[in-house]
Amino acid sequence: MDIPYVVQPREDTGLFNAKVGIWLFLASEVMLFGALFSSYILLRVGSMNWLYGEAKDLNVWLGTANTAVLITSSITMVMAWASLKLNEFGKFKAYMGATILLGLVFMVIKAFEYNAKFHHGHFPASHTFYAIYFTLTGLHALHVLGGMVVNSFYWGPGSKMWKTDPVRFTNRVEIGGLF
Amino acid sequence: MQPTTEETQQHAAHGAHHEELGFWRKYIFSTDHKVIGIQYGLTGLLFLFFGFCLMMLMRWQIAYPGKPMPVVGEFLQKLLGDEMVNKGVMLPDLYNAFGAMHGTIMVFLAIVPVAFAAFGNFVVPLQIGAPDMAFPRVNMASYQAYFLGGVVMFFSFFIPGGAAKSGWTSYSPLATLADMGHHPNGQTFWILGMVLLITSSLLGAVNFIATIIQLRAKGMTWMRLPFFVWAQFVTAFLLLLAFPPLEAAAILQLMDNVAGTSFFLPTGLAAPGTTTPLPISGGGSPLLWQHLFWFLGHPEVYVLILPAMGIVCEIIANNTRKPIWGYKSLVYSVLCIGFLSFIVWAHHMYLTGMGTKIATFFQTTTMIISIPSVIILTCFFISLWGGSIRFTVPMLFALAFLPMFGIGGLTGLPLGFNFTDLHLHDTYYVIAHFHYVVAPGTIFGLFAGIYYWYPKATGRLMNEFWGKVHFWTSLIFMNLIFQPMFAQGMAGLGRRMYDGGVTYAGADDPAAGLVGVPQWVFGMNRHISWAAWCLGLAQIPFIINFFLSMKKGKKVTSDNPWGATTLEWQTPTPPPHGNFDKPIEVHRGPYEYSVPGHDGDFTPQTEPDKR
Numbered sequence: 133m134d135i136p137y138v139v140q141p142r143e144d145t146g147l148f149n150a151k152v153g154i155w156l157f158l159a160s161e162v163m164l165f166g167a168l169f170s171s172y173i174l175l176r177v178g179s180m181n182w183l184y185g186e187a188k189d190l191n192v193w194l195g196t197a198n199t200a201v202l203i204t205s206s207i208t209m210v211m212a213w214a215s216l217k218l219n220e221f222g223k224f225k226a227y228m229g230a231t232i233l234l235g236l237v238f239m240v241i242k243a244f245e246y247n248a249k250f251h252h253g254h255f256p257a258s259h260t261f262y263a264i265y266f267t268l269t270g271l272h273a274l275h276v277l278g279g280m281v282v283n284s285f286y287w288g289p290g291s292k293m294w295k296t297d298p299v300r301f302t303n304r305v306e307i308g309g310l311f
Numbered sequence: 312m313q314p315t316t317e318e319t320q321q322h323a324a325h326g327a328h329h330e331e332l333g334f335w336r337k338y339i340f341s342t343d344h345k346v347i348g349i350q351y352g353l354t355g356l357l358f359l360f361f362g363f364c365l366m367m368l369m370r371w372q373i374a375y376p377g378k379p380m381p382v383v384g385e386f387l388q389k390l391l392g393d394e395m396v397n398k399g400v401m402l403p404d405l406y407n408a409f410g411a412m413h414g415t416i417m418v419f420l421a422i423v424p425v426a427f428a429a430f431g432n433f434v435v436p437l438q439i440g441a442p443d444m445a446f447p448r449v450n451m452a453s454y455q456a457y458f459l460g461g462v463v464m465f466f467s468f469f470i471p472g473g474a475a476k477s478g479w480t481s482y483s484p485l486a487t488l489a490d491m492g493h494h495p496n497g498q499t500f501w502i503l504g505m506v507l508l509i510t511s512s513l514l515g516a517v518n519f520i521a522t523i524i525q526l527r528a529k530g531m532t533w534m535r536l537p538f539f540v541w542a543q544f545v546t547a548f549l550l551l552l553a554f555p556p557l558e559a560a561a562i563l564q565l566m567d568n569v570a571g572t573s574f575f576l577p578t579g580l581a582a583p584g585t586t587t588p589l590p591i592s593g594g595g596s597p598l599l600w601q602h603l604f605w606f607l608g609h610p611e612v613y614v615l616i617l618p619a620m621g622i623v624c625e626i627i628a629n630n631t632r633k634p635i636w637g638y639k640s641l642v643y644s645v646l647c648i649g650f651l652s653f654i655v656w657a658h659h660m661y662l663t664g665m666g667t668k669i670a671t672f673f674q675t676t677t678m679i680i681s682i683p684s685v686i687i688l689t690c691f692f693i694s695l696w697g698g699s700i701r702f703t704v705p706m707l708f709a710l711a712f713l714p715m716f717g718i719g720g721l722t723g724l725p726l727g728f729n730f731t732d733l734h735l736h737d738t739y740y741v742i743a744h745f746h747y748v749v750a751p752g753t754i755f756g757l758f759a760g761i762y763y764w765y766p767k768a769t770g771r772l773m774n775e776f777w778g779k780v781h782f783w784t785s786l787i788f789m790n791l792i793f794q795p796m797f798a799q800g801m802a803g804l805g806r807r808m809y810d811g812g813v814t815y816a817g818a819d820d821p822a823a824g825l826v827g828v829p830q831w832v833f834g835m836n837r838h839i840s841w842a843a844w845c846l847g848l849a850q851i852p853f854i855i856n857f858f859l860s861m862k863k864g865k866k867v868t869s870d871n872p873w874g875a876t877t878l879e880w881q882t883p884t885p886p887p888h889g890n891f892d893k894p895i896e897v898h899r900g901p902y903e904y905s906v907p908g909h910d911g912d913f914t915p916q917t918e919p920d921k922r
Contacts, residue, residue, distance in 0.1 A: 134442065134889075135441075135442055135443055135445065135447070135526070136442075136525075136526065137445075137525050137526070142525050145524060145525060147524075147525070148525075149445040149446065149521055149525050149526075150446075152445075152520070152521040152524055152525055153445065153446060153449075153517050153518070153521045156516070156517045156520055156521065156551060157513070157517050159551060159552065160513055160516075160517075160551050160552065160554070160555045161555070163551075163552050163553075163554075163555035163556055164555035164556070164558055164559050165559075166555075166556070167555060167556035167558075167559035167560065167603055167606070168559045168562075168563075171559065171560075171563060171574070171599055171603065174596060174599055175574065175594070175595065175596060175599065178594075178596055179594050180578075180594065181594065255570075255571075256566060256570040256571065256572045257570060257571030257572055257573075257591070257592060258592055259592050259594075260572070260573055260574065260592060260593075260594045260595060263566060263570075263572035263573065263574060263592070264574075266570075267562065267563065267566055267572075271562065
């Protein structure tokens with residue numbers, strides 16, 4: 133017997149298997165980052181010498197730009213999925229490519245930010261602020277990297293599935309995008 | 312008597328490679344939930360035995376402090392080096408490493424894999440009438456991550472400085488300071504191993520929940536699920552949501568150990584053995600680690616116990632030949648436990664000085680969570696009432712589970728009240744309490760499950776006589792080990808002491824007003840150790856029975872040798888890839904035994920109504 137509901141949703145739940153899986157995975161991610169943010173809050177409120185304002189030596193412009201890049205990449209991701217739903221494979225290729233490219237831009241900007249910190253002598257060991265800064269952003273960078281790898285697969289060799297099983301491929305892009 | 316650790320270690324390291332190497336796809340890189348379940352089971356049982364061997368060696372040092380270990384002392388010295396063993400005597404560092412790794416291995420590499428992953432993988436898809444798990448390849452990845460985590464943990468014994476030494480709880484700052492001379496040290500390996508194990512259980516949990524939600528057969532409504540499936544469902548949610556905070560904590564501690572951060576290291580912390588402050592930025596919170604650890608640690612307790620309760624429920628219904636009493640109460644209780652287990656964690660931390668108000672809150676929730684646990688146990692006890700009980704081997708283990716878990720649970724109440732916990736905290740009383748829950752509790756549940764589902768997996772029954780020998784000897788020695796520990800703990804004997812407490816707990820100095828623990832407490836150390844070694848011997852019949860029965864055991868004459876109602880017995884034996892050879896439709900609840908007006912004393916879930 134084949135495993136049911138791989139592609140078509142189950143009637144009483146209205147979901148296909150992988151969508152349940154990815155939502156569960158996201159719940160665990162909430163707990164992971166929830167724990168990290170809670171740790172950040174606890175360490176910050178308990179600290180006698182936290183860094184505030186100028187003392188943090190952060191580049192607000194670079195950070196803002198990177199946030200914009202990240203949100204734009206979310207939009208292109210959704211557009212990539214929507215293109216598949218509209219049966220426009222060429223547009224999917226373009227939007228997906230843009231998503232991957234924006235991920236790359238994000239990583240490059242991040243690298244500049246890190247580099248500047250290192251030049252100013254800020255390392256994880258220097259202060260708990262920088263410790264949490266590098267840990268959280270580093271972990272996020274790993275997630276972005278993972279997303280880029282998966283999306284590159286969908287963009288490149290994985291997109292062959294469009295010809296054999298378009299619904300399943302669209303689903304795949306959807307759960308990849310949710311991540 | 313004590314199997315050499317090398318042997319065990321080799322077994323542990325190659326657990327998955329035992330089966331026919333020619334069938335790589337079928338047995339090693341399998342995506343079949345039943346094969347993966349058996350892989351998990353064999354590897355987990357090997358780790359269970361390995362963890363037990365560590366403890367049998369530690370019990371020598373506790374009973375006969377400073378005496379060379381018999382038989383294996385010399386050999387261990389050659390294997391682990393002179394810093395760990397001197398003239399056959401176990402040195403403190405090795406004792407600490409064995410203690411930490413005993414806990415880690417038993418919890419994360421033995422019980423959880425066997426209880427959740429092995430039984431869950433093998434039984435759950437069968438019981439809900441599914442052809443496989445929802446994500447077979449994720450399932451394979453889960454096992455591989457677990458196996459790799461086990462290899463990393465095991466390998467850490469042989470690196471310079473040895474394995475992690477800071478208890479299975481790895482409290483900071485001790486965990487960061489314990490082995491500063493070596494990089495990477497045992498603690499780093501511990502963290503990396505844990506990250507792999509957490510990844511494994513995350514993949515497993517997602518898979519289980521998705522499978523139970525999506526792949527139930529036609530007619531298998533939620534209230535027709537066998538209780539075992541409910542227990543696994545809640546367990547999977549606990550793993551899914553409680554493990555990530557430990558992963559976060561592990562990442563932070565890894566940064567402390569490797570990148571020199573101070574997440575858990577307070578300002579002014581001195582290097583070990585000195586008064587010189589360490590060159591760290593400081594400002595960290597040791598309490599934070601404990602919160603993050605126990606946020607996993609307490610749900611983890613229920614991860615250990617719920618699958619065993621599920622197994623016991625199936626076996627009791629089957630062997631009393633009557634429906635389980637209070638099926639709905641069981642389901643709602645297990646859901647309650649699932650929710651409540653997330654808000655009781657700080658009852659492990661009364662002694663930290665976190666404040667009486669917080670302690671009061673967690674004391675209250677802890678008392679509340681005992682209610683659903685008692686409901687579950689009560690339902691099982693009432694289910695026995697009026698049954699015509701078949702005392703098969705699985706039933707014996709299931710029956711013993713009830714009072715043993717009862718002892719473990721009820722002795723937890725004094726630990727849940729903060730004022731009594733202040734006295735009992737970190738004594739042998741605690742050891743006795745949680746071992747009653749996990750050893751004669753969960754492990755008996757697991758044994759019951761092995762004897763019960765063995766015929767489904769292999770087509771042969773395990774030998775009944777040797778099963779009973781295994782049961783009675785295990786029951787007796789388990790109690791001889793853990794019962795005296797309650798007395799030791801109440802007398803004030805602390806846990807984790809290298810010499811069994813002689814130096815510290817036994818110190819008498821009337822001039823300074825110091826009164827040590829009385830001598831009989833130390834006398835018990837020897838009795839307990841001998842009982843532990845005998846318990847090791849008592850497992851030999853099981854091990855031989857387990858392997859010999861695969862070839863020589865009595866063949867089952869039907870696909871349903873126990874006369875059971877649930878779906879896993881409706882498959883061919885052993886179930887083929889894809890499980891069922893006919894479409895499955897469920898018409899009734901899971902425990903319709905001895906229903907008036909029906910032929911025979913059981914009605915399978917697949918049987919349609921006659922009306």
